[in-house]
Amino acid sequence: MEQTFTYREKIKQIFILLIPILITQLGMFSMVFFNTIMSGKYSPYDLAGVAIGTSIWNPVFTGLSGILLAVSPIVAQRYGERxxxxxxxxxxxxxxxxxxxxxxxxxxxFFLLNPLLGLMNLDANVKSVAHDYLIGLSIGIIPLFVFNTLRSFIYGLGKTRIVMYILLLALPINLFLNYVLIYGKWMFPExxxxxxxxxxxxxxWFILAMTALVIKIQEPFNQYVKLASFKDFKWSKCSEILKIGVPMGLSIFFETSMFAIVTILISQYxxxxxxAYQTALNxxxxxxxxxxxxxxALTVLVGYEVGAKRNKDARIYSFLxxxxxxxxxxxxGILVITFRYDVAGLYSNETAVIQLTGHFLIYALFFQMSDALQAxxxxxxxxxxxxxxxxIMTLIAYWLICLPSGYALARFTNLDASGYWIGLTIGLFVAGIALAIRLHQVQKRKFGIIQEKVS
Structure with a gap:
């Protein structure tokens, strides 16, 4: 990262960070994408089981890994301070x-998975797939969380391409393993x-190994790998990460758990x-x-400019x-609505699933715009x-506005499952507006402080 002076330079800087991050995110999501599509082609029961398993795992992973995302703004601000x-x-x-x-x-x-699945009114085959899917996924929990810390560290330095390269190397491996393990090809179990x-x-595990290797041997990452920092453990340093990370993780958890609760409610259908719901959500x-x-990218750029005491630039980056x-x-959103049945056909061969998925996707435009604003x-x-x-704002928007309104629309009107989509959109929009007001207040305070120092 470097200091920028014009809008053109700032937009260019956003895209320099954005493109590798986007490819990385798509790579990570593609693993779930491959799981969903291949499971759907295998059978509707496997698709539903993977959907339930994913709905349980996502809020846990995204909420807790959200704590580790605090490494990124902390590193970015320290980097701005040199x-x-x-x-x-x-x-x-x-x-x-x-x-x-x-x-x-x-x-x-280990203790809670079976009781949690037992609370759901699931078909026996769906429940079995969900349970065994999560057991298989659990083998990768340690490398996944450690990788997310390393990725946040790398992003905090503004070096986003290296993670992209690693994910691009990993995707063919993941696609191959999905194919042979789901369908039982080439002597692998079906x-x-x-x-x-x-x-x-x-x-x-492969992604973690590659990322750790790069950090250890490549500049500028290896200058920050100090054995003394690992030996000198201080809980106060963990507390600094937790102080920022816990609210971040909880905000993410409340959003993803909101989707998980909706999935569980729809499991009654x-x-x-x-x-169809899982396909549309996917x-x-x-x-x-x-x-x-x-x-x-925005978190890193704003954090970097704040660390360098350039609050006006941080404000411009925010709105851009x-x-x-x-x-x-x-x-x-427009494209999804236009081609909704074609896209749905990629996930399932069942006509009923395709038709209902297309119906759910009608709500995609306002849903996506609301989600983009709040994110x-x-x-x-x-x-x-x-x-x-x-x-606090996201907690209120997701759990006191979104879920009750979605439940009311689904249960007490003729919208049925579509009511949940409307409820989700309402909650995300309210969150976005409230957060935008808060952002304006923070920037106004920061800018006021700078003005006072100048005068």
């Missing part, structure tokens, strides 16, 4: 936290949708409805990788990123390390 020692300390303690979180998740999963869990876990989630990638995300969401405004706030108010 504080090499603190960057090394943040990296070491981020890895320690990743290991603690991963081990805790594995222990809790595991159905469960095979996707094992394929992802093996791929996570028939297999066709479950499969499609809009795939497109969400664009505003999510803009968000990641938010505007870009909403514009792209509008364009992709990027929240990302800009993270760059300022202002996360506590955002956490």
């Amino acid at each position: 504080n090499t020692k603190e960057i090394s300390v943040t990296l070491a303690h981020g890895i320690y936290l990743a290991l603690m979180i991963a081990i805790t998740v594995m222990i809790l999963g 595991l159905g949708g469960v095979g996707g869990g094992y394929a992802s876990a093996i791929t996570y 028939d297999v066709i409805t479950i499969a 499609i809009v989630s795939f497109l969400y990788m664009i505003p999510l990638s803009i968000s990641t 990123g938010i505007g870009l995300a909403i514009l792209i969401a509008f364009v992709t 990027t405004t929240q990302a800009a706030l993270r760059g300022y390390k202002d996360v506590n108010i955002a956490f």
Whole structure:
């Protein structure tokens, strides 16, 4: 990263960070994409089982890995300050936290998975697939959490291409493993949708090994790998990450768990409805990788400028990123609505699933624009390390507005499952507006402080 002076330079800087991040995000999402498509082609039961398994795993992973995302704005601000020692300390303690979180998740999963699945009114075949899929995925929990810390560290330095290259190398491996383990090709066992869990876990180990190797041997990363930082463990340094990371993780958790709860509520419908909902959600989630990638770049750029005491530049980056995300969401939303049945046909051969998926995708335009607004405004706030108010706002929007309105529309009107899509959109839009107001307040305060110092 480097200082920019014009709007053109800032837009260019956004895209320099954005494109590799986007390719990386699409690569990570493609693993779920491959699992879903191949499982759907295998059978509707495997598709539904993987959907349930994913709905359980996603809020756990995204919420807890959200804590580790705090490494990125901390490193970015330290990088803006040119504080090499603190960057090394943040990296070491981020890895320690990743290991603690991963081990805790594995222990809790051992005791809670069966009771949780037992609470759902699932078909026996769907329940079996969901259980075994998560067991396979659990083999990759440790490398996945550690990799997310390393990725946040790399992004904090503004070096986004290297992670992209690693993911591009990993994708063919993941695709091959999905194919042979789901369909039982070339003497591999035929595991159905469960095979996707094992394929992802093996791929996570490969990704971690490659990322660790690059950090150890390549400039500028290796200058921050200090053995002394790993030996000198201080809980206060972990607390610094947790102070920012916990509200970030909770905000992400409340959003993803909101989707998970909706999935569980929809599991009360028939297999066709479950499969169609998961397919539609998979499609809009795939497109969400664009505003999510803009968000990641925005957090780094805002954090870097704040660390360098250039608050006016941080403000400009914020609005450029938010505007870009909403514009792209509008364009992709129009495309999804136009070609909704063609896209749905990629996921399933069942006519009923395709038709219902197409119906759900009618709501994609407003859903995507609302999601883009809330994601990027929240990302800009993270760059300022202002996360506590955002956490409260998202909690209210997701759990006190979104879920009740979606449930009411689905249960007490003739919208049925479509009511949940409207409820999701309402919740995301309210969150976006509230976060935008908070961002304006933070920037106004920062700008006012600078004005006082100048005068």
